[in-house]
Amino acid sequence: xxxxxxxxxxxxxxxxxxxxxxxxxxxxxxxxxxxxxxxxxxxxxxxxxxxxxxxxxxxxxxxxxxxxxxxxxxxxxxxxxxxxxxxxxxxxxxxxxxxxxxxxxxxxxxxxxxxxxxxxxxxxxxxxxxxxxxxxxxxxxxxxxxxxxxxxxxxxxxxxxxxxxxxxxxxxxxxxxxxxxxxxxxxxxxxxxxxxxxxxxxxxxxxxxxxxxxxxxxx
Numbered sequence: 001x002x003x004x005x006x007x008x009x010x011x012x013x014x015x016x017x018x019x020x021x022x023x024x025x026x027x028x029x030x031x032x033x034x035x036x037x038x039x040x041x042x043x044x045x046x047x048x049x050x051x052x053x054x055x056x057x058x059x060x061x062x063x064x065x066x067x068x069x070x071x072x073x074x075x076x077x078x079x080x081x082x083x084x085x086x087x088x089x090x091x092x093x094x095x096x097x098x099x100x101x102x103x104x105x106x107x108x109x110x111x112x113x114x115x116x117x118x119x120x121x122x123x124x125x126x127x128x129x130x131x132x133x134x135x136x137x138x139x140x141x142x143x144x145x146x147x148x149x150x151x152x153x154x155x156x157x158x159x160x161x162x163x164x165x166x167x168x169x170x171x172x173x174x175x176x177x178x179x180x181x182x183x184x185x186x187x188x189x190x191x192x193x194x195x196x197x198x199x200x201x202x203x204x205x206x207x208x209x210x211x212x213x214x215x216x217x218x219x
Contacts, residue, residue, distance in 0.1 A: 014206045017104040018198055019126065020044070021112040021119050021175075022191070024135035025165035027147040029181040033135065034113050036188045041195060044109040047100060050076065053091035066096070084114065084121035089160065093118070104129055109195070116171035131198045133191060134175040138182045140165070 024030040038046060050066040052073050061067050068076075073092050076082050085094030095112065103110050112118070122130050137143035143165060147158045172178055177194050181187045202208060 013208055013211050015107045015199065016129070016204045016206055017043075017107050017109045018131050018201075018204060019047075019100065019104070019110050019112060019122060019129045020191075020195060020198075021114060021122065021130065021132040022135060023113075023115055023119055023132070023168075023171075023175065024181075025137065025143060025168040026161040027143050027165075028135045028137040029146070029184065029187065030113055030135045032184060033181070033187055033191055034111055036184070037111065037191055037195070040188070041192060043107070044111055044195070045103065047095055047110050047112045049093050049095055049114075050082070051091060051093045053093075083125055084118040086115060086117040086121075088115065089157075095122075109199070116168060116174065120174070128203060131177075131194065132175040133177045133179065133194060134172045135187065136169065136172065136178060136180045138180060 022030040022034055034046065038044065048062065048064075048066060050068050050073060052068060052070050053065075055061065055065075055067050059065065070092070073085075073094065076094065076096075077085055081097055082094035083097045083100055085092065087093075093114070095114070095118070100110050112122070114122075119130075119132050123132070137146070140162075144158070144162055147161060179187055179190045198204075
């Protein structure tokens with residue numbers, strides 16, 4: 001005897017991962033927000049970029065970045081192996097395509113800490129997978145204070161970063177979401193809310209039409 005429609009197993013729904021981009025001028029807080037997000041959310045990993053800049057003390061190759069030389073970077077660009085790439089302060093950065101595509105297909109989300117140039121390229125190459133968030137500082141004065149408090153850069157580099165901040169901020173309207181990082185915990189919670197909502201987008205739920213049909217057939 002055939003089972004009744006109501007006893008038939010429902011179709012599984014899986015999810016395609018998404019690319020979550022956080023951008024901001026240096027010192028606005030995107031890196032700290034990213035770290036908190038990775039600590040609190042399951043199913044999301046940090047994209048590991050390639051870069052031609054020298055390794056800093058405490059950094060680990062293939063964990064913080066894939067450190068490569070300029071000829072290898074040029075080869076990857078020519079071979080189409082980078083989803084996005086940009087030059088920042090005389091150094092080059094890029095996102096390896098294969099690792100990201102594997103994660104998305106497996107239902108895992110990938111977090112990006114990149115600038116507006118990289119975000120534009122991701123939008124051109126994979127707009128349906130992209131969710132972009134721009135992080136603004138509360139004020140220019142607070143941005144400069146944060147840069148000084150990090151004690152990572154020389155006065156000359158801080159001046160360069162401040163000079164570039166206005167141009168970076170001018171691209172805020174190109175992003176899906178904008179948050180003002182007045183309070184770190186509130187900002188992290190806002191990004192978590194964005195991530196959880198975007199995971200429920202209809203287009204990211206693989207098998208949803210089949211699931212709906214199975215529910216209808218069981219009624």
